[in-house]
Amino acid sequence: MTRPENGPVPGGAGTPAAGGRRRGAPRTYDFRRPTKLSREHVRVLQIAQEAFARQATTVLTTLLRTGARMELLSIEQQSYDDYVASLPNPYFLTTFTLEPLNGKGLLAYPLDIAMATVDHMLGGSGSSDQPDRPMTAMEVTITGQLLSRLLEEFAAAFAHITELQPVRDGLEYNPALAQAAAGSDTVMVASFELSVGDRDGQATLVLPFSSFATSLNNATSPHLSEAAQRKRQRAAELVATRLELVPVDVSIRFSPLEVSSSDLLSLAVGDVLLLRHPRDSPLEVTTNDVTFAYAIASNHRRRLAAAIVPTPYAAKDSA
Structure with a gap:
């Protein structure tokens, strides 16, 4: 289904950050994956991504000693499967951890640009035809220096959202691997225009939405004054106090006793059900079918009562 675009709307087709679609152009919206x-x-x-792009440009220019540029194009919400399906094979992809957050990030760009960066770092021009193959151990080591610097700048750019300590996790050339x-996970895909020497291509930085959801909500929340914070804290205390006074059955x-369906349907007045409850076993104290204590039958002022007793050892072992 399509709808006219009225300004950038995230989720499905992306949010232009530089250039972008012509106003009024239709865009795809997947109702199975709401924004x-x-x-x-x-x-x-x-x-954050624009700050990363600026710093990445500086890192690339310094380490490669050639003209380089990285510019943010768009930020999209996609499923991971859809993102992977959009990449050619082979491609250069590196995954990295997001400590202390769960999940992994992914940085990807064309394989010929990755090979050209190695050429530049070894003193070459990077303009010759680059091999279309996985990197050798030496090329991986050389590329690792560049990737480590880029991840440092990534962490610095995201510092106002959350503290990160990204660590390279592995390299891959087949996007499907x-x-x-997970394939159905929602990911945030930042697309960049990447230029190294006379080579141009598109780089993408992929982050799991679930790992950043809380941090993003906190970063977009308005900063409250001290008076507003005290008022909110007082309201929370009042709610907690009232919850303690809520009546509970x-x-x-x-x-519990188990009987067969036939026995249950054949019950008649005068029939006896054997409870099979041991005489020395305490009764269960429950609310909403949750057992939270044990008791024995007693009386109080001529009324039937129950006296709370310690939890039986058997119940402790099975809990």
């Missing part, structure tokens, strides 16, 4: 990224989320991510997330029961 999770709000406009506020996208704005916070855009600030780069297991950075509590039952005292024997151990």
